[in-house]
Amino acid sequence: MEKPYVLGIDIGGQTAKYGIVDARGNVRAQSVTVSNSQSSAEEFINDLCDGIKALAGKEYPLDQIRGIGVGAPNGNYYTGAIESAVNLTWAKNERVELVKMMEERLGVPVALTNDANAAAVGEMTYGVARGMKNFIMITLGTGVGSGIVINGDVVFGHDGFAGELGHTCSVRTNGRICGCGKTGCLETYASATGVARTARELLELTDRKSVLRTMPADNITSKDVFNAAMEGDQLAKEIFEFTGRILGEAFADFVAFSSPEAIVLFGGLTKAGDLIYKPIVEHMNLNLMPMWRGKIKVLFSTLKESDAAILGASALGWEL
Amino acid sequence: MEKPYVLGIDIGGQTAKYGIVDARGNVRAQSVTVSNSQSSAEEFINDLCDGIKALAGKEYPLDQIRGIGVGAPNGNYYTGAIESAVNLTWAKNERVELVKMMEERLGVPVALTNDANAAAVGEMTYGVARGMKNFIMITLGTGVGSGIVINGDVVFGHDGFAGELGHTCSVRTNGRICGCGKTGCLETYASATGVARTARELLELTDRKSVLRTMPADNITSKDVFNAAMEGDQLAKEIFEFTGRILGEAFADFVAFSSPEAIVLFGGLTKAGDLIYKPIVEHMNLNLMPMWRGKIKVLFSTLKESDAAILGASALGWEL
Numbered sequence: 001m002e003k004p005y006v007l008g009i010d011i012g013g014q015t016a017k018y019g020i021v022d023a024r025g026n027v028r029a030q031s032v033t034v035s036n037s038q039s040s041a042e043e044f045i046n047d048l049c050d051g052i053k054a055l056a057g058k059e060y061p062l063d064q065i066r067g068i069g070v071g072a073p074n075g076n077y078y079t080g081a082i083e084s085a086v087n088l089t090w091a092k093n094e095r096v097e098l099v100k101m102m103e104e105r106l107g108v109p110v111a112l113t114n115d116a117n118a119a120a121v122g123e124m125t126y127g128v129a130r131g132m133k134n135f136i137m138i139t140l141g142t143g144v145g146s147g148i149v150i151n152g153d154v155v156f157g158h159d160g161f162a163g164e165l166g167h168t169c170s171v172r173t174n175g176r177i178c179g180c181g182k183t184g185c186l187e188t189y190a191s192a193t194g195v196a197r198t199a200r201e202l203l204e205l206t207d208r209k210s211v212l213r214t215m216p217a218d219n220i221t222s223k224d225v226f227n228a229a230m231e232g233d234q235l236a237k238e239i240f241e242f243t244g245r246i247l248g249e250a251f252a253d254f255v256a257f258s259s260p261e262a263i264v265l266f267g268g269l270t271k272a273g274d275l276i277y278k279p280i281v282e283h284m285n286l287n288l289m290p291m292w293r294g295k296i297k298v299l300f301s302t303l304k305e306s307d308a309a310i311l312g313a314s315a316l317g318w319e320l
Numbered sequence: 321m322e323k324p325y326v327l328g329i330d331i332g333g334q335t336a337k338y339g340i341v342d343a344r345g346n347v348r349a350q351s352v353t354v355s356n357s358q359s360s361a362e363e364f365i366n367d368l369c370d371g372i373k374a375l376a377g378k379e380y381p382l383d384q385i386r387g388i389g390v391g392a393p394n395g396n397y398y399t400g401a402i403e404s405a406v407n408l409t410w411a412k413n414e415r416v417e418l419v420k421m422m423e424e425r426l427g428v429p430v431a432l433t434n435d436a437n438a439a440a441v442g443e444m445t446y447g448v449a450r451g452m453k454n455f456i457m458i459t460l461g462t463g464v465g466s467g468i469v470i471n472g473d474v475v476f477g478h479d480g481f482a483g484e485l486g487h488t489c490s491v492r493t494n495g496r497i498c499g500c501g502k503t504g505c506l507e508t509y510a511s512a513t514g515v516a517r518t519a520r521e522l523l524e525l526t527d528r529k530s531v532l533r534t535m536p537a538d539n540i541t542s543k544d545v546f547n548a549a550m551e552g553d554q555l556a557k558e559i560f561e562f563t564g565r566i567l568g569e570a571f572a573d574f575v576a577f578s579s580p581e582a583i584v585l586f587g588g589l590t591k592a593g594d595l596i597y598k599p600i601v602e603h604m605n606l607n608l609m610p611m612w613r614g615k616i617k618v619l620f621s622t623l624k625e626s627d628a629a630i631l632g633a634s635a636l637g638w639e640l
Contacts, residue, residue, distance in 0.1 A: 157578050160579075162577065162579035167576050171492070181610050182608075249489065253489055259482035260477065287502060290500065292481070
């Protein structure tokens with residue numbers, strides 16, 4: 001009999017989320033392992049595999065799982081390794097042979113790709129990009145990830161690393177220092193950490209009033225900025241306006257590259273809703289060539305945040 | 321008997337170049353029609369078709385030509401029309417049904433694509449990109465064109481207009497006004513006209529010595545700047561250094577998109593050789609993520625300038 005399940009894993013800067021998925025795309029069970037407390041890749045992978053075994057338990061035993069698909073920052077589909085992922089403490093300057101290490105521990109075939117590529121497959125299969133052949137997935141989390149779909153296929157490029165749009169240059173002069181070693185990367189502005197950075201900069205460089213001044217600057221998160229904006233805080237609103245503008249300008253360049261039907265947004269920052277959506281669309285259109293103005297859809301993912309990445313990654317599992 | 325020839329046409333801002341090509345990729349005969357003196361699309365297409373008939377003559381009669389492939393700015397493969405091409409005087413704000421109009425006049429099937437896409441096909445078939453599955457073609461002429469090849473296919477995008485990298489934004493603040501209606505486009509800096517613009521700006525804004533001061537500023541061309549640089553003129557050398565830096569920075573972002581094996585350069589500005597090649601490679605690597613530094617080839621086309629675009633466009637003719 002065919003094995004009835006696959007397992008999808010989404011490895012992020014803070015946690016790894018994973019779930020057992022059936023052939024109809026239902027996430028039957030899911031769990032989380034922290035990904036930022038381990039001092040080595042081996043330690044993380046041991047924790048993760050222990051978590052998977054516990055989740056599988058008696059109901060979904062490993063011998064009923066056809067394959068495991070993993071989405072991770074800098075996950076390379078061709079090599080099966082995570083290579084120098086700046087947002088993962090245990091893979092910053094290292095090449096982690098994730099596929100090999102997981103297969104040794106679990107005895108189930110494993111496939112790896114970029115976390116944003118996995119999310120793109122999830123949207124194409126179950127989400128707002130269903131039926132689309134050309135779209136760009138942008139994940140706005142701790143960092144900014146991207147998955148580019150052209151003619152129905154995820155673009156891997158010559159070496160498997162295509163689609164690092166979070167590390168295109170948004171601010172050339174005096175741009176912020178990025179974890180990747182460059183300056184001015186989109187990710188330093190348009191991620192959850194980027195929003196917090198913008199808040200700290202504005203609080204430091206201006207005397208403007210804001211409820212954000214009531215908290216220690218170093219502890220401010222994008223969620224604090226969102227809450228302040230929802231309470232009507234003008235500075236907090238402008239932080240999202242600024243973030244949206246940076247994203248919109250960058251999107252205009254992405255459109256000039258692959259002329260997608262839509263750009264699909266996913267991740268924590270999309271919770272800001274119109275606060276970020278309106279400036280994105282406005283500044284994207286201002287920076288598009290006339291032939292594209294008003295014609296490129298910008299869509300928020302409608303999949304449950306945890307499900308999208310798990311479902312996308314799990315789709316790789318069926319191919320194993 | 322199979323018809324033994326195809327015809328390839330490269331329409332640029334100044335001239336249209338075309339040639340009869342045989343099955344081995346030899347350009348058997350070629351000719352040129354000016355493309356900037358006509359007041360309407362109809363007038364240009366009449367001139368072009370007259371030129372083609374004269375070239376075909378008795379040796380290569382039109383009934384021996386299987387198909388005609390055309391590369392033109394904003395040429396759309398899906399619709400067969402040139403749509404609002406800012407560098408063509410007779411198509412600035414117009415949609416020109418080129419395929420239909422040429423077929424009516426010549427009685428031979430016609431296919432159209434972007435001029436840079438055609439050049440990319442030419443490089444892939446006959447040039448330095450032979451055997452490559454992932455590369456980006458950049459044409460540095462009156463404007464900056466691009467053809468993106470992923471997994472061996474030219475990227476057309478959702479609407480047929482993908483690959484407008486000359487209109488990605490290189491300079492966000494106080495960027496130059498572009499013919500496309502935006503500001504700061506790569507093309508306003510890194511084309512032949514962009515080099516001349518840089519020269520005029522530097523001569524106007526500084527008191528620095530340069531042989532370029534001996535000529536009327538409005539008449540300076542990129543060729544004048546090149547000649548001055550070859551004579552050791554420091555200002556002229558810096559103009560190419562600046563142009564190369566702008567290109568290199570832009571290329572780094574293109575690599576983050578599709579992770580190509582190589583970027584292939586073609587067109588007038590490549591005649592500047594190391595004057596432009598060195599700053600391109602230096603600034604591309606400075607702006608690449610560490611994993612790509614030193615690994616992306618930058619290649620000059622080795623095809624004869626006129627042949628590359630004609631051969632590329634002609635390849636479409638075989639498919640008709």
